[in-house]
Amino acid sequence: MTQIRKSTLSDTAKVQVWIIGKSKNKNLPEGISNLVAKLQEKKAGSWDYLKSVDSYSIVIHNTDNDEELRIIGAELVNLVAKEFSEIQIHAKEERALVLAEGIALANYQFLQHFSKPSKNNLSTIFLNEEIGDQLINELNNIIKAVYWARNVVNTPVSHLNATQLADEVVKLGEEAKFSVQVLQKAQIVSLKMGGLLAVNRGSIDPPTFTIAEYKPRKPINKQPLVLVGKGVVYDTGGLSLKPTPGSMDTMKSDMAGAAAVIGAIYLAALQKSNVHMIVLVPATDNRPGMNAYTPGDVITMFNGSTVEVLNTDAEGRMILADALSYADKFDPELVIDAATLTGAAVRAIGTEASIVMGNAKDKYFESLEKSGRIVHERVVRFPFWDDYKKHMLSKIADLKNIGTANAGMISAGKFLETFVNAPYIHMDVAGPTWLDSKENYKGVGGTGSGVRLLYQFVKLHYKK
Structure with a gap:
């Protein structure tokens, strides 16, 4: 099961996601400033990324629509889940949790009956340390229960x-x-x-x-x-x-x-x-x-x-x-x-x-x-x-x-x-x-x- 955890977020992580607003975006790395400026001119819910040899820097223009964020989470899984084991999300509590929910639910796979399953490498989503333990625990339990339901329906x-x-x-x-x-x-x-x-x-x-x-x-x-x-x-x-x-x-x-x-x-x-x-x-x-x-x-x-x-x-x-x-x-x-x-x-x-x-x-x-x-x-x-x-x-x-x-x-x-x-x-x-x-x-x-x-x-x- 995909786990959601909190950690001190590092700029050196292989897959990093920032959710930005129209202004007052603090502590953003210099390398993504042009991408941030471009996205700020687009509608809420837009996203884009910079790819280096072995990493992704992903920027999402924040949206108040939770479902849009969940769907973006699924798109991120399509982008990085096969190659990378971890994703870091830099965002305020509520938005980070919604995006993490979309990512975790999208990362579900039913592979029990394949002789040679092609399994996603993604296993952990890291959120910043300021997010409450109870909220992270609840989200992990939600993912666990939904995964169980999917498994029995698919069996x-x-x-x-x-x-x-x-x-x-x-x-x-x-x-x-x-x-x-x-x-x-x-x-x-x-x-x-x-x-x-x-x-x-x-x-x-x-x-x-x-x-x-x-x-x-x-x-x-x-x-x-x-x-x-x-x-x-x-x-x-x-x-x-x-x-x-x-x-x-x-x-x-x-x-x-x-x-x-x-x-x-x-x-x-x-x-x-x-x-x-x-x-x-x-x-x-x-x-x-x-x-x-x-x-x-x-x-x-x-x-x-x-x-x-x-x-x-x-x-x-x-x-x-x-x-x-x-x-x-x-x-x-x-x-x-x-x-x-x-x-x-x-x-x-x-x-x-x-x-x-x-x-x-x-x-x-x-x-x-x-x-x-x-x-x-x-x-x-x-x-x-x-x-x-x-x-x-x-x-x-x-x-x-x-x-x-x-x-x-x-x-x-x-x-x-x-x-x-x-x-x-x-x-x-x-x-x-x-x-x-x-x-x-x-x-x-x-x-x-x-x-x-x-x-x-x-x-x-x-x-x-």
């Missing part, structure tokens, strides 16, 4: 089934000091989690239901925040089989919602947050083998309601429904789920944001939206009128698992709402959690989107 089902995903959560709990309980198939059967068991019927690998809890000694919230993540470790679509190109071939990413909520509780625990949090992850793969559930089946769910299955590729809502009902036992203040739930969400707003909806009070949505702007993991609130519930009513059961051709992301949310008694926010993260081609510091493949968003929400909404 194929051949190396990460439901049991192995649960094992990964146990390891995180041991490291960050939060409790983890993993329910195995026999316990899931005894609880009559019909949705999770139905989806799992086509697989030889058993399902798991993971319960992670972080409870500080004196939590600020009287009732816990419950996060629920869709943990479909691979989705073939089941008997409603997906096409392979551009669809099934990326479905190792169908547990990105689980990765987001697990990453968020891991990060909150590392940071010793004062917020009581619980994470629930129902996990399985969805395959057409064995005694796979079929279109036309009627499934009795954990809460006793019945669902007519009309498409086995609408499996995420089946397993989430059981988890959302299970959340009632914790008497939560708020339940948020994160799921790569619908293609409709991607078609509506692309990979640039997640769709959110629900019945929680506006103050929760406002905190989530503001958090999204801070970390640039933006959310777009969709309507959640009761009219959409009729799309999910079955002729032979309480509900059906797909709606009409229209507004599929909303009708899916209304389906899930029927299983939740607490205030509820549904996040469809199908767009930003996976990228087919490289995009700045977000990379390619699993982006880890949702980890920084949910952690920022916890910080912002529950601050004293």
